[in-house]
Structure formats: C-alpha cells, structure tokens
Amino acid sequence: MSKSDFGLIGLAVMGQNLVLNVESRGFQVSVYNRTTNVTDAFVAAHPDKKLVGAQSLEEFVESLASPRKVMIMVKAGGPVDAVIESLIPLLDMGDIIIDGGNSLYTDTERRDQWLGDLGFRFIGAGVSGGEEGARKGPSIMPGGPASTWDVMKPIFESIAAKVDGEPCVTHIGPGGAGHYVKMIHNGIEYGDMQLICEAYNIFKAAGFEAADLAEVFTNWNNGDLESYLIQITAEIFKQQDPQTGKALVDLILDTAGQKGTGKWTLINAVENAVVISTINAAVEARILSSMKDKRVAASKVLKGPKPEIDIKKKKLVKKVHDALFASKIISYAQGLDLISAMGAEKGWDLDLAKIAAIWRGGCIIRARFLNDITEAYRTDAKLSNLMLAPFFTEILNGFQENWREVISLATLAGIPVPAFSASLGYYDSYRSAVLPANLLQAQRDFFGAHTYERTDKPRGEMFHTDWPEVIG
Secondary structure, three states: OOOEOEEEEOOOHHHHHHHHHHHHOOOOEEEEOOOHHHHHHHHHOOOOOOEEEOOOHHHHHHOEOOOOEEEEOOOOOHHHHHHHHHHHHHOOOOOEEEEOOOOOHHHHHHHHHHHHHOOOEEEEEEEEOHHHHHHHOOEEEEEOOHHHHHHHHHHHHHHOOEEOOEEOEOOOEOOOHHHHHHHHHHHHHHHHHHHHHHHHHHHHHOOOOHHHHHHHHHHHHOOOOOEHHHHHHHHHHHOEOOOOOOEHHHHOOOOOOOOOHHHHHHHHHHHOOOOOHHHHHHHHHHHHHOOHHHHHHHHOOOOOOOOOOOOOHHHHHHHHHHHHHHHHHHHHHHHHHHHHHHHHHHOOOOOHHHHHHHOOOOOOOOEOOHHHHHHHHHHOOOOOOHHHOHHHHHHHHHHHHHHHHHHHHHHHOOOOOHHHHHHHHHHHHHOOOOOOHHHHHHHHHHHHOOOEOOOOOOOOOOEOOOOOOOOO
16 A cells, blocks of 8 residues: 555544545545554544555554654643653654644743654644634644645645635744734634623623524624634524523533633733733633633622613624724734734744634634725734724724624623623724823822823933821
C-alpha cells in the first residue's frame, strides 16, 4: 500500500470529521486512536474511503510519507504533551506535528521551542466550525514557521471553508500566533452569544414566545445580522421537545458551561492593558449562570421591578436589532484591538484584514459584516479601532438612540443586560474627549503621591500637591 499523505491522532467527533474532510479532497489519511476499537469502527464505517487504520503509534508513523504530517486532535494540556512525547522517538527530523486543539498559545510556544530544538517542525492550528465545519470546511488559524506553512498549505487550503473563492485559512504568524488568534476568536464568540441571549431575555419580558422568536431571528438572518449564531438561534427556537410538545429552549436549565478560552482571553487583555468589557461581561454572565442555587435563594430576598416590557412588538424588534448590531460591533472591535496589541507586543506582524477574511466562513463567529470588517482593514491596515471605520461609525451613530433605549427599558424592568451595557459604556468612554480620571489622579496623588499631569502644561510634565492631612 502507498504511504499516506496525512495522519491524524484522536478520533473524537472533530477528529473523525476532519479526517473525512481531508480524504474527500483526494488525500490518503492514516488514523490512530488510543482506544483501538474506535479506529477499527471508524475505518470499517467508511470502506470506500482512502483510510489507513493503525493499531499502534509505530504502525501509524510507518504508514506516513515523508515529511510526515501528523495532526493531533486530543484534549488540550497534558494529553497533547503526552502524545508528542510518544511520537518523538518514532519521527524523523523535519517531520511536522500539528496541534489542532484549543491549546493555550503559551503552551504552543513552549512546544514550538521544544520540538524545534529537536529538529522537528510544529504548527499550532486553531480550528473553528464545530462538527459541521470540520467535515465541510472549517476556518483554520495556523501558526508556526512560514516554511512549514508552505508544506501544509495545499492540505489546509483544500479542506478550509471557501468564501468568494478564497480559502478560510492563512498563515497567522510564528510560534503561538495561530492558537492566540483562535483564543480571541472564542472570546468574541463569548460576547456574541451573550448579546444574543440578552436580546432573547428582553423579548421574553415583552411576551414573545419561542415561535415568535424563531420568526424574528429568521428574518434577522436574512438581513444585515446574518450570521451562523443568529441562524442556529432561529433553529433552536423552532425545536420542540418530543416528550412535552413544549419549546425545547424553555426546558433547558439556565446554567452555562465554558472550556477556558474566555478566561484566557480576559487574562491576556489585562496583561496587555486592553479593554474587552463586552467579552468580560459575557464570561462573568456564564459564571453567574452557574450559581443557580444561590440565584434562586437570592431571588426570594432581593427585590426589583417586575420583568415586563410594554411596547409594541414590531417597534421593539427594531430597537433590539439596532442594540444587538451596535453591541456586536463593539465585541469584534475589542477582540481585534487585543489581537493588534498582542501582535505588536510579540512582533508577530499580524494582518487583521486576513484574519477577518478567514473568519467569514467555516467558523462559529462567521457573519455577513465580516466582509465589511475585512474591507475596513484592507482599506486602512493601521486602523486604530474598528469603530472608526466609516461603515461602522455610521452604524454606531445611527443606531445609538435605540441602543440606549433598549438598555434603559431593560434596566427599568430589572432585566440584566451586562454585555449590552458594557458595550455602550465602552463606546461612550472611547468617544469621550474628557473622562473623570482627573479626579482619580487627584485621589491617587492624595493617598500615594503618584503625581499627575495638568491640562495647562505639556504632556509628560508631572506635578504633586501637598494635600491637607485627613484624620479619622
């Protein structure tokens, strides 16, 4: 039998679908799973495919053509290191290991150094799109040496989603750049999902049923809010529970999980002094949702207004549409700002236009307005903030009245809208020529002699006041 063009370790759902995707593009693929009956069952289920099932890592490695291209799809952290350690004695110098999981970018940088020192090549590739994307075409964010990308380019470009004929994959940058950009993609995803959930909560307070919401979100997905998340939300509202006949969404417990990428994004933002308040609010909302028992107990003690909104439904749909669109722009703006800051800090030379372009298809945050984001950065590669691109400035200026009203309606009704509020707070702070930080600096100088600058003196000149002593 001829040697395989590509190998994959880890046959969970994502791994299996990636294998089928690669094979469908004309490549022979070798597969290995620690539980060998999983390998056997997978290969047996696809007798017409060019698949080679291996019973051992030795057999797996031997079945691959040189330079060997081995993709690892196992749980992030220790399991990735364990697989790499098992592979090292079996591979030849110049062979390529690809980590396609949701690894922390600092782990990817460590592995890149470790394997490079041993003479191997390593790619940390973020893969987005879930089960469907893995099978039909994901968005792929590979980081590592450009020369290694050149070897993998034919395979990655063939399996990636396509938009306007362009594959949704590009060489992001060296080291951990690929996994870093995937991490921020997930942070934006957190913000996007929470904003949709807040819109849903407002509609519930106005008396919308699941069938009403299915229609609203379907209409939105046929317009300027078109996106994967809006599309699947419409489908969720259509789903009925076969046991009760009720809308399934109404029977799902309101406690959300998370796998860590949102938290990693927040930590990185703090380290880079970049504001991502919308994403932060989304992560905190998930944490608060997990406190179900405490929330139920508190609901019996802490008082607030009745969560009802009395406004014509058609009018409310338009207002929430505008608030959601404006807030979504902020979530993407914050994520891209963080990517820009980190790219500069690490010297990665990240291309925001290319990054936005590969998010247009295959990935979870794909949306129609990513075409406009791509165009904004192609027009001005040094754009300081997405909000300042003319297309987005016009939307924010035009939608802000409804944006503000939606947040006011929710607040007066006691409906939590942390991500909507954080988005508007960011917008208002960013557009303010003067903020109250002058008082903050006075306070810092008062208790800690931290000094301050003056409005009537050149920037960089520092002053200190001998404040009166406060007793008590």
